[in-house]
Amino acid sequence: MLVENEYFNLYVIEEEVLIDLKKTGYPLKSFDMIINQHPRIKITSFPSLRKALTEVGNGHKIGIFSPLIEVKVAPDKMKAEVVIHMTITEFQSEKHHLLSLVRKSLEANGIVSGMLDLSEDDLFPGTSIIAAIGRHPEKGEDAKITYIEKPEKKPVIREDGLADYYEMNFVKHVKEGDWLGEKIPPTEGKPGKDIFGAPIHAIPGDDEKLRYDRKSVVEVEEQGKIVLRALIGGALEFIEDAVSVGAHLTINGDVGPETGSIQFDGAVTVHGTIMAGYSVNATGDISIEGNEGVTNAKEICSSEGDLYIRGGVFGGGISVIEASGDIFLKHANNCKLFAKNIHVGLYILGCDVIGETVVVDKNRGKIIGGQIDALFRIECGYAGNAHERTTHLIAKGIDKDLIYKEVQQLALELKELQKTDEQLNAQLSMIEGVRATQLRGEQASAYEKLKMTLQAGREKMLELDRKIQAGLYKIKTATPPRIEVAREAYPGVIIQVGSKSSLLNKTTKGVFEVIDNVLNV
Numbered sequence: 339m340l341v342e343n344e345y346f347n348l349y350v351i352e353e354e355v356l357i358d359l360k361k362t363g364y365p366l367k368s369f370d371m372i373i374n375q376h377p378r379i380k381i382t383s384f385p386s387l388r389k390a391l392t393e394v395g396n397g398h399k400i401g402i403f404s405p406l407i408e409v410k411v412a413p414d415k416m417k418a419e420v421v422i423h424m425t426i427t428e429f430q431s432e433k434h435h436l437l438s439l440v441r442k443s444l445e446a447n448g449i450v451s452g453m454l455d456l457s458e459d460d461l462f463p464g465t466s467i468i469a470a471i472g473r474h475p476e477k478g479e480d481a482k483i484t485y486i487e488k489p490e491k492k493p494v495i496r497e498d499g500l501a502d503y504y505e506m507n508f509v510k511h512v513k514e515g516d517w518l519g520e521k522i523p524p525t526e527g528k529p530g531k532d533i534f535g536a537p538i539h540a541i542p543g544d545d546e547k548l549r550y551d552r553k554s555v556v557e558v559e560e561q562g563k564i565v566l567r568a569l570i571g572g573a574l575e576f577i578e579d580a581v582s583v584g585a586h587l588t589i590n591g592d593v594g595p596e597t598g599s600i601q602f603d604g605a606v607t608v609h610g611t612i613m614a615g616y617s618v619n620a621t622g623d624i625s626i627e628g629n630e631g632v633t634n635a636k637e638i639c640s641s642e643g644d645l646y647i648r649g650g651v652f653g654g655g656i657s658v659i660e661a662s663g664d665i666f667l668k669h670a671n672n673c674k675l676f677a678k679n680i681h682v683g684l685y686i687l688g689c690d691v692i693g694e695t696v697v698v699d700k701n702r703g704k705i706i707g708g709q710i711d712a713l714f715r716i717e718c719g720y721a722g723n724a725h726e727r728t729t730h731l732i733a734k735g736i737d738k739d740l741i742y743k744e745v746q747q748l749a750l751e752l753k754e755l756q757k758t759d760e761q762l763n764a765q766l767s768m769i770e771g772v773r774a775t776q777l778r779g780e781q782a783s784a785y786e787k788l789k790m791t792l793q794a795g796r797e798k799m800l801e802l803d804r805k806i807q808a809g810l811y812k813i814k815t816a817t818p819p820r821i822e823v824a825r826e827a828y829p830g831v832i833i834q835v836g837s838k839s840s841l842l843n844k845t846t847k848g849v850f851e852v853i854d855n856v857l858n859v
Contacts, residue, residue, distance in 0.1 A: 340379070346358060355401040359391065359398065378406065379404075382402060406423055410466065415533055415534055415536070418449050422436065433458055436458070437456060440469060444469055451472065452470045452532075454470060454471065472532040473531045478524050481524045483546055486581065488576055489510045514568055517566070519548060520560075521548050523562070524543030524545050526542050551583070556569050569583065572604065584604045585602070587604060590610075593612040594616055600617070600620070605620065609628065611630055611649075612638060614654075615635070616635055619637065619638075620641070623640060624640045626646065629648060631648070631649025631669075634657060635653075637658045638659050639661070640662065640663070644666070646667075650683075652673075653689070658673070664677055664679040665679075667682050669684040669687070670687070676691075678693060682696075682699070683703065685698065686718075690711075691708065693711075694715075695712055695716075697717045698719070700717055700718065702720075705722075705729060705731065707728065712734070714733065714819055715819070718823055721823045721826070726830030727830055729831045729832070730834070733835050738813050744809060752803065755802070822850070824847060827842055829842050830842065835852050839857070846859070
């Protein structure tokens with residue numbers, strides 16, 4: 339019996355708190371005082387309490403009678419809290435016994451691990467006190483991957499701050515067996531344990547795949563590491579961030595009568611020059627190392643890489659220099675240059691140049707004569723000359739609306755191909771499921787033709803998807819076209835940005851761009 343008065347009897351039977359109501363009229367708010375005097379009472383339903391105080395009768399269940407030391411376990415079994423259900427007076431008188439009671443309550447609930455070393459000062463009635471904490475598993479270290487340093491194809495910056503376009507480590511040669519990278523595997527981590535003593539598996543570190551070309555690079559285990567080594571000697575390459583070794587042709591002298599013109603599937607390094615009328619065509623990077631440069635060569639073309647000519651080009655009106663990537667030159671004289679980005683140290687004289695960006699050293703670099711067609715940006719120190727030689731500088735920019743229309747048209751084509759693919763695939767599935775192995779003669783031939791048509795369609799879909807993604811990337815990353823002449827632009831220079839153009843009639847300099855549909859010349 340907890341409370342007995344003229345209104346009700348409040349008592350406990352098997353941890354249930356019950357009321358026998360004798361008469362109504364007991365204020366509900368006054369019941370708070372009883373709860374304060376008996377902190378072990380936990381009301382589970384206030385509507386039930388209200389009913390118990392307004393309907394005369396026996397055995398109204400209103401709550402539960404909490405243990406003196408209540409143990410609360412977190413759902414993940416990694417933490418236990420205790421609540422001491424006592425009045426302040428009871429707590430003060432029993433304080434010296436409570437630490438042992440807390441421990442016994444934890445043990446009675448099966449808690450055997452992670453119990454904290456509590457002191458009497460940590461205890462207080464009516465509040466949750468953290469009494470046990472499990473040991474969380476520790477994650478292992480992630481895999482650590484290191485690759486051979488990627489050759490950086492850019493001019494060396496000298497102490498005076500100028501770019502040196504004559505010294506570049508353009509093609510890095512590796513030998514068979516050379517180290518190209520390694521991975522230190524992830525560690526297993528450390529296991530944990532919950533408060534009931536159950537083990538928790540360790541969390542291994544995150545693994546990561548080594549990215550390499552399996553035709554030219556091999557992985558081997560060495561001293562607990564996975565090491566990448568070159569299967570062949572050749573030119574170090576990174577293709578879509580995967581390390582590889584490409585075929586590398588080295589010409590220790592000149593390309594000329596002794597070698598003939600060069601056609602090579604890989605990278606080419608020429609330590610001399612390319613003589614008049616001869617060509618070098620390669621899929622990989624091309625590096626012409628001779629200090630004297632190239633004079634009247636017919637063609638130098640890298641179909642998939644970059645191109646570097648240490649000494650520059652005297653083209654004689656016939657030389658074509660082309661790369662799918664970037665071109666780096668000391669100078670260019672009376673030739674044609676085609677590349678994504680074109681970097682020149684001293685000058686471009688009387689050349690036809692096409693690229694996304696054309697950069698000639700802004701401190702001393704000159705563009706004189708010819709026509710420079712850039713998609714986004716042209717930079718130089720000087721444009722034209724004091725003799726007012728006609729020099730065309732054109733930064734076209736891109737028509738985003740036109741590209742978007744092209745992307746939409748490609749998307750429609752892709753959708754039609756996908757429909758056709760579904761139909762052909764359904765036909766193929768029917769044949770394979772019924773009698774593909776029994777086909778003979780014309781039927782077998784038709785079956786093979788169907789498979790080839792399906793494969794060709796899927797290759798076309800991949801190609802269309804690549805074009806769509808490329809178009810969307812162009813729209814997203816396109817920058818407004820601009821031309822910058824840092825030192826002097828002479829009369830006779832034609833500045834064209836987008837569709838706006840102007841012929842200079844006096845010396846000027848600056849950044850030329852279209853602002854509010856007006857070219858700021």
